[in-house]
Amino acid sequence: MLDRVDVEADILIIGGGSAGCLAAIRAKELAPEARVVVFEKGHIHRSGSLAMGMDAVNIVAIPGEGTPEEYVESATKAFHGVLDPTPSYVMAERSFALLQKLERWGINVPKDASGNYQSLQVHSKGKFAVPIMAPEIKVTLSNKVSDAGVTVLNRIQGVSLLTRGGRVAGAVGLNVRTGEMVVCRASAVILASGGCARFGLPDSGYLFGTFDFPGNAGDGFSMAFRAGAELTGMEFTRTSPLIKDMSCPLLYIVLTRGAEVVNAFGEKIGGEGGVSMGTMLKEIYDGKGPIFISMTHLPDEKVSEIESILFTTERPIQRKFFKGRGIDFREKAIELRPTEVQLCGGHGASGIRVDERAQTAVRGLYAAGDVACVPGQHLTGAFVFGEVAAEEAVALVRGSESPALDATQVGEARERMERLLSAHGPVTLHEFEYKLRRLINNYIASPKNEYKLGQALEWAERLEAELPKVATVEGAHQLGRALEVEAILDCARLSATAGRERKETRWGLQHLRTDYPEADPKLLGHIVLQRGDGGEVTTSFKAVGSR
């Protein structure tokens, strides 16, 4: 029997990463009296995508350099028309003020000799990426959260949302150290738990060797779906080329500074306008891979500049990695491989359906960052919509009573966890997750077809039923892992269902249906997923920009 701890909040934030920190700070700025609580699965000081530092804020519309209109045009093109313009516009519109706020907080945003911000071109139009030198950015943010008087509950994994009468009423969490069940009543909940990094299995076979923060296992997608929110873009199974055997960012940093991409035949890929992810991935799938990043033609000072970013802000371990492989960028190219497939509303286009006010289909439930679908929003979106969600939540909390908890729902959350804890089968959770994610590679990643996606759904159903029977779940930590496996299973069901609905090829290799190889103009819109009365995934189609 799990012990129960009760917590009262006005605003509960699930996930203390980029979006969660900004939401918490903003809520306290606006309402110092509000009880703001954060459930963070890891430790807020070093959790989430930001933990290793950040080299740029990818979308900043600097006055005189780029406009929100240009940004929306560019992003719409990048996502092949499936992008609601208003949230992206609002993000770009607020981006410059946000950058200035980060600077006031002590984040180093380098400027040139004349005091101008640097800006790099990573979109098809406009220079929107602003470099930052911020290896300690997560610590800076988490300190601000503490200083603001937010109650941070570390090692608490959000498990399920509580609702009453169609409105959010709080959430149940699990203390992954003690095994206590934490029941939090809250008037508003902000989901900020990132995307699903642990979706496909990386080439290396390491469960946690993912590009994105591996603690993000799609819990937010799963919680939102189970609570009745809408999701979209789940068929956008994102992959991009990264350093082989080291899933670290590289492309934005080196391509914007003159590096070239070449294939295994030594041919340069991409023309005057640069090289897109799609072109690079196609080269690999066409059998001309591996592909490489080459900097041998760059002047020494440029290579040194790149090294200083890669080996400090981005990931210090890269220095050791390249030394170990005998790679000096001045002499040798870097081999790339496609990453595992992931679901993400930050780099990709998957997530909870939100409007420009970060509202979901469940009243009082907001979503921000990689868990929400604002395609290609990156760090800017996490920060801006973290703030937007907090502003909306504060307004809601001030104007309404907090709903009472539904004891049946709390009981169901307890039963779910206790059922998993009673699993004493022969299969370790590691083996179980490995098999699930290998099947995701086999049946959900591109190239896709009707048969494969159908197989994915069959396997998801089977594995869901088998988990409590064949796996072993011992103790609080493993219970947290088992709940993550359930979230990955939910994501697999959602992704395969959406993939089946989108009977066309869109976004290149992110959704390549070999049985429907062309784009269908009738499908220029959103495949929207929601939970049916019997727990099934229901689908509908909504036009771009509609609610």
Ligand SMILES: Cc1cc2nc3c(=O)[nH]c(=O)nc-3n(C[C@H](O)[C@H](O)[C@H](O)COP(=O)(O)OP(=O)(O)OC[C@H]3O[C@@H](n4cnc5c(N)ncnc54)[C@H](O)[C@@H]3O)c2cc1C
């Ligand atoms: C390697 C890498 C490099 C990047 N570089 C750039 C860049 O240079 N510029 C840029 O603009 N963008 C960049 N991005 C994208 C950007 O970092 C993300 O879009 C952004 O940080 C997402 O913020 P988030 O709050 O949604 O997720 P995260 O910051 O990942 O936070 C999610 C948090 O939720 C917690 N969590 C997960 N599940 C639960 C649960 N069930 N209960 C409680 N807590 C939970 C996690 O522990 C984590 O702390 C990069 C991303 C990666 C992965």
